[in-house]
Amino acid sequence: MYDQTRAQQAADGPDGLAGRRAPGPAPLLPSDARDKIVQRLGRALNTFPDAPRESLEEAEAAFDETTALLMDALAERRRALRAGWQDQDPETQTAELHLALRQYRETAQLLLRL
Structure with missing residues (x-):
């Protein structure tokens, strides 16, 4: 039994979140x-x-579209993350809260690499 428990913990990873670990944030766009x-x-x-001049106007329009799409994508990601933990029972499992924390961190790190 002891070996099975250790094997399961190794499969789950250091935080014990088997099957719930996201491979990282999905692309924003x-x-x-x-x-x-x-x-x-x-x-x-x-x-x-x-x-x-037309070339610059096209580049500016592409830039504006990019920023608008990113803002929408970030707002949606924030809404989804917040919905996952905000209205949860106060007894929500720490593992679930840890998963949300990791998703916030990974998204912020993604933005910092842009």
Whole structure:
């Protein structure tokens, strides 16, 4: 029995959250949205020699779209994280609260790497 317990703890990881560990935060923007913005920026760069002002306007629009999408994505992630713990019973398991804390930390670290 002792060996099984130790084996399960090893499988669960150091915090005992078997099956609940997220591999890290999901990307803030879906890949199709990121691809479209990258294409717009590429188009702006390629058209600069022939139409510099229009190129800059396109780049600015892509920037504005990116910031708006990121703000929406961050607001939704915050709402989802908060809903996961805010209205929970005061006796909520520490492991569940720890998972929420880790998700906040990972999202903040993702932002700091931008």
